[in-house]
Amino acid sequence: MVALLPPLEAPVDPVDALRRIAFLLERTRAGTYRVEAFRGAAKALKGIGDDEVEQRARAGTLQDIPGIGKSTSAVVEESVRGELPAYLSSLQDKSGGPLVAGGEDLYAALQGDCHLHSDWSDGGSPIDEMVLTGIELGHRWMVLTDHSPQLRVANGLTAERLTQQIAIVDAINRGVGEAFRLFKGIEVDILDDGSLDQTDAMLGRLDLVTASVHSKLRMNSGPMTKRMVAAVLNPRVNVLGHCTGRLVEGSRGKRPPSDFDAQAVFEACLEGDTAVEINSRPERCDPPDELVELALEIGCLFSVDSDAHAPGQLDMKAYGCERAERLGVPWDRIVTTWDADRVHAWANPH
Template identity: 75%
Template structure:
């Protein structure tokens, strides 16, 4: 069950205080530079003997540690003294239990997230940090879906790099003892002709495949429709990601939705057992309400995903849950309300 993270109370370990601050900043879509300062400080603190942290706190020399600045030193010092850091307290006081007014029942029904990114492509944190935060949020599983190779601006994974990542996923799962599963996935680019930006052999090794359009978003409606239908007809595709490509707010500006025959695309999704993603990112809100209602009418499955590029963004699913609940999407048609075994069996061609 995906749930809000309970506020930290004193005493708190310095690294935990820094991690929680980074989480809350990411959740609130703060600037990357601010977040990275706290994430870097976590690494430094973890690598420093606690006795040295105490000594440096008493001597006022924490900032002599490379990667510790004035703000992060203040947090560490207060935590070392057994206090709840003031900055952490202020962020926790401002944070609400949920990012959305509504959708709580669906949020509680979610078991995991089918779309997330790590620093292997364009995410901001390593895989283990994404996993740790997912565990803290109550997930049973997380699908790791870094980008495919054509998306060079996002450092997409070649077959060789993806192969190495799959080995890392195996190591992570071995260390978790079965209480949580990191599933193998990809956000694969839908190429101009509807083919997929990864080899069939590599896609066959994955648990869940999210397919998305990232290029030529202004393609004319007819070829865009053919492109998307061809992709969802591919038996290796499980989820159609952020289908319109629109941006409605945020630092990247706005972008109109792509033009395509939504009925034809969603009918292909329904016929081929492909879930339509309800992308929860605030700047996407994709698909728009009227298209989500159309997909619901046609009988599509759905996946409410965070599309997280940082640990704190895993909580974005609350926004997608609010939209889905408001528009009447039933929990039984949302694939990430299913347990991991059922999800993987469905993704590999089993019955929904």
């Protein structure tokens, strides 16, 4: 179902060229500034007619348009001439192939993603761009899981903003047709006592809930275990996100895993029918292999998720698939291989 995007060939629409460059930069974790230049240029062009774009390209006045700079105007000019832009061609050669060796069969079997963000919280792109890229990659469904109110640094959604977002998700679903479904969701913070950072009534309006610990990650093992067990046994919770909270690389530095009784937490996941997330972000690689093996032995369900904060990061599920396949996780226990109806029925049993 999910697949690598085939390389673009000339002739190519200028907006498509800019979007694909941004996607390729995102999937290889390039700097945000570089990505935003191409996403911003694509947005700027969408408000201008094709004839004007072509006229400006031939006259050399594209940079008079706010949001178009030297690099992005070069891409547009080459596209207008019917050429494959040189920068796009180079990126496709260097960064268009598989992100990791292994897990290809499982990656192709994926149908969805239970953890991704938009610019409503700390993501970099609008909801519709995340959806469009997901559809292009072959997803049949995705769950929009922006952050909850306590995570102010990530612009977490109040109940009022989440209500507005629900209406937008409904509108998107009416527009995309039956081949794809965007589920209403949230990445809700697990509070210190194991309660959730959103009202029960609000959570009840959602299709799927991913719950994660984002605060007091160095809490002692006993209280942390109690906190996590309470959350995964909550009937509103469907997926336990990045359970150890560790960071193994990246711009934020390294962070050790939280200390908790994994046996007790995963047994509670089994009891609560809560999937253990295999978070595919390379800087997280969470849970570590030994905890995936423990959850597998206990009998837990899993969810291979991207935790994407940009469209190109949806491809990061390749890293999680490599791990899941290498560790022998059966595909039928991975909820992101299920179809949309099965996922909805599992997440909403009553």
